[in-house]
Amino acid sequence: MTVHWLDLSAPPHLPALYAQAAAKRKITGSTLPEQGLRCWVDIDTQALAAFRDVCAIAPNPLLPPTYPHVLAFGLQMQLLTDKDFPFPLLGLIHLTNRIRVLRPMGGVTRLRIGVFVHNLQKHPKGATFDVVTQVDDQLGPLWEAESTLLCKGVDLPSEVPATPTFSPLALTELTRWYAPSNIGRRYARVSGDYNPIHLSAASAKLFGLPSAIAHGLWLKARALAALNAHLPAANVEISVAFKKPVRLPSEVILLSSDAGSSGDFQLNGHGDLVHLIGQWRPIS
Structure with a gap:
């Protein structure tokens, strides 16, 4: 276009x-x-x-x-x-x-x-x-x-x-962290994204959600921070698909393949809950 x-x-x-x-x-x-x-x-x-x-x-x-x-x-x-x-x-x-x-x-x-x-x-x-x-x-x-x-x-x-679809590489747990109930408000202050579904349980319920959910781009930024040693500094494409939202507060688990020019990662909750799947690849 x-x-x-x-x-x-x-x-x-x-x-x-x-x-x-x-x-x-x-x-x-x-x-x-x-x-x-x-x-x-x-x-x-x-x-x-x-x-x-x-x-x-x-x-x-x-x-x-x-x-x-x-x-x-x-x-x-x-x-x-x-x-x-x-x-x-x-x-x-x-x-x-x-x-x-x-x-x-x-x-x-x-x-x-x-x-x-x-x-x-x-x-x-x-x-x-x-x-x-x-x-x-x-x-x-x-x-x-x-x-x-x-x-x-x-x-x-x-x-x-x-x-x-894509077939991920073998993944192992890299780290895990706790997403607190106020992370939506904290991320809103630095990003400008004050969507009510992220700010509090009360504001999220106005849109049919039982609790506030984490910003997708905060999850990606937080995951890439943990993956920093695995990722190239440039000539790289990093893609994610958002799956089940992260209800606040909750713990999330980051899985990753080994460092290299290509790799895969996944952000899980407990049990079989998958929040995010991602990959990095060289730009062709």
């Missing part, structure tokens, strides 16, 4: 966007907008340090591989609450996330973030689409990502596409 870019002079103001998200509750169409949003963003060292703390990421001269999502969140919010976007933001379900670190993300102080949506497809429960994020520094493309989101209740005429 051809993206028609709108360049912004400053990142969007989140409180106004949350008001727009709360006001829109209905599906208004089945066509995605072709306009994308771009903006230059400065790295705030204090905000970055706070993100590292919440995600248990050790100090490192490189940006954490999931941190560009935080920098892009305001642009994504503006795109998904625009009047031309057909689906209500509240209620969208994050199914998968894939990031590609193209070059080592060190010595970075300013980045150009671009976001757009595409790839609308039929799903057994509605329709899915991808939110694409592209990040450049002064030298060119640095990082990119795709998040696949599900909107229930959308009726598209096309066929449901086949679901890709």
Whole structure:
């Protein structure tokens, strides 16, 4: 697709966007907008340090591989609450996330973030689409990502596409950690993502959940922090599929294959509960 870019002079103001998200509750169409949003963003060292703390990421001269999502969140919010976007933001379900670190993300102080949506497809429960994020520094493309989101209740005429599968490598337990009841509020403060399903049991129950659930991207960031010694610093694609949500509070268990250019990992609860499956591969 051809993206028609709108360049912004400053990142969007989140409180106004949350008001727009709360006001829109209905599906208004089945066509995605072709306009994308771009903006230059400065790295705030204090905000970055706070993100590292919440995600248990050790100090490192490189940006954490999931941190560009935080920098892009305001642009994504503006795109998904625009009047031309057909689906209500509240209620969208994050199914998968894939990031590609193209070059080592060190010595970075300013980045150009671009976001757009595409790839609308039929799903057994509605329709899915991808939110694409592209990040450049002064030298060119640095990082990119795709998040696949599900909107229930959308009726598209096309066929449901086949679901890709992969066979994981042998996994062993690497570590485990406790996700406390307040981690949703803590991650919201560093990411800007104040979705009510993550904040408290009371706010989650308004959306039909028995308790608050952890942010999917916090789980990915926390897992990648633990996997840091296993992962290449660049030329790597890291994909995850979100399965059963992590109800807060609870303990989670990280399983992983050995370090190398390719590998697999999985985040489990107790018993047979699988929260997340993931893999890293070289960018071909």
